[in-house]
Amino acid sequence: MSSEKITLKSSELLVVNEIFWAESYKFLLSYGYQLRPRYHPEWVPSEPKHHPFAKQCEDSLTSYNSNALDAVRIKDSQKVVLKRVNSGNELDVFRRLDALRSDARNHTIPLLEVIPFPSTEWTFIVMPYCRPFNSPPFHCLDKFVSAMTQYIEGLQFMHEHNIVHFDIAPQNMLMEESRLIPKGSHWCHPDSHTGFSWHFFSWKNRCGKESARIAGTLRPFPMIPELSLTVPYNPFYVDIFQFGLAMSRIIDVYPALEDFRAVTASMTVDEPYARASLEDALEQLNCVYTEMPPSFRRKRIWETGTTRWRKATRIVLGGRWDHWMWS
Template sequence: MNNNPPIPEDRGEHEMFWVSLQPHLLSHGYKLRPRYDPEWIPSWTKPGGKHRGFYEDSLRGGAKLLDGIRISDNMKVVFKPVPTSSDELALATLLSSPKARADSRNCAVPVLDVVDIPGNDERVLMVMPMLKQIFNVPFRRVGEVVEMVEQFLYCLQFLHENNIVHMDFCRYNLMMDGSRIIPKGWHFCDAYSHDGVSFASAFEWNDRWSVRPIQYYLIDFGLSRQLQDASTRVVGDWGQDRTVPEMSFEVPADPFKVDVYQLGNAIKKYVAAYTGLRILDPLIENMTASDPVKRFTADEAVRYFQERKAKWSKRAMKSRIWKTGTPFKRRFMVKYRGERSILT
């Protein structure tokens, strides 16, 4: 007799991993979306059903990550399967320890829970808060970007003090707590919808400046490691950013300087996407120097940033910035008419 849940026509085989875990997660206090209920019937197939686009349960999840709800407090969370023997699990839980979290510079994503996978001794599920991609919400003022840069610089310094190298300190691993910016929340599968079916035009959000401070987070420690010796060198390719000058499979490189370059280059991309952020150029240049010897260390980057920030006025921090190419009419509508387009 086959006890596996049926696979509706719309539900992919990779999703069935989550369907099989749904009862187990429920017993641990976590609820998945209706789509992952073993008894799920697609809403659009029921009598009187409309086009599938009108229904939240039409949105597919991924094999590597899935969202859910912590039942005790209705908190949105994300589940990530990781090998039990991985450095990722060890480092992520280490950085979530009370001692590590006591350091305000530590902005590594907290691991809320680790849930076993029945019948699988090789993998577990890390449970983390559901965070927002930084670039999903536009920056409006210089100070908003400065706040983000400051937190990631301090986090980099904290990691390096503990001989931890991230090795993928890049754009898609830089996240934020979006709860103040988007009080109504957002759907895991649709960054510009509260519920997965409403349109971006109905999306309500606040400027970062009006609800500051915003907490930023570093995620994905899949390539990270804690080194025994700060003089350790590595070979290979690392993470999303393949422009690291010293990246090589033959010549060993300083992984600490790789981290600095990756973060500097991530900041550079944000600066390039907006007008009005030239004050960060000197920091970026020193963090992305092609010669690793001449490149800042994390400590030097923090010290340089602190010295520069002390000279920046409150007026400079409140200065408006705009996505490169934003037409004058749109700027006028945002600044003087209160237009709220999430895409501008």
């Protein structure tokens, strides 16, 4: 194995899922990717372990994802995500999708580089850093429809190439953040610039700035009527149901989106073959949208329970403070 063992002192301060990354630090650095200081094999915390302010240091932030971690590409300072995958089917799917970038509907996360990890079953794939698609909040109906259109198109593209996602859920619906959040966000706490939620988090107006991305498969999403270990089912219809559920959860948060509920209902009926196709769902989405007055489409929308203070900080300052501090 090419990784180097970290010092005992450092390993005692890391959680189990982090030790692999610390042991891979120098290997990844040799390829031009630098992990955060916490994962340097000789890392010493900025503050003593039992210091009263130790948790206020950035290198105190723990990542519990053993298969993915943020890094910086040294040559241009671009923030990226490194994901370790088995050198098999998942990598083949990534490569296949990345070879189809000429199709404008391909909204899967780009593949920047592939790094084989010698003497192991692992391969590192390098992708742009992306963030949850529903944070910061949607500004208006225009942006909600734009995002949903991109996701449906992306799913259409995958299905046409006989690829199912099988885990369409909010945590796998991402977007690029560079134009929306110029200061960037932290891997451990995406709703902060520094990793600490008591700092002010700011962003630009979402209109025209985000680009939707579909993340990789993690696990089957619950509540699918036809899922079975013994009875065959069509996974393409599972994708449709999952997307309808994910879209419904967004509508639950924004009262102004209620008119789109019929679209999600048609995608989540129990009988798989009775569900709306992706083409039909996209047509329904656009029909609801075009029937709305243009001024209503661009009107700012708010999540249920948004306080006056939260509205003021967004409108005047372009961001928000931590939930516990200013709710």
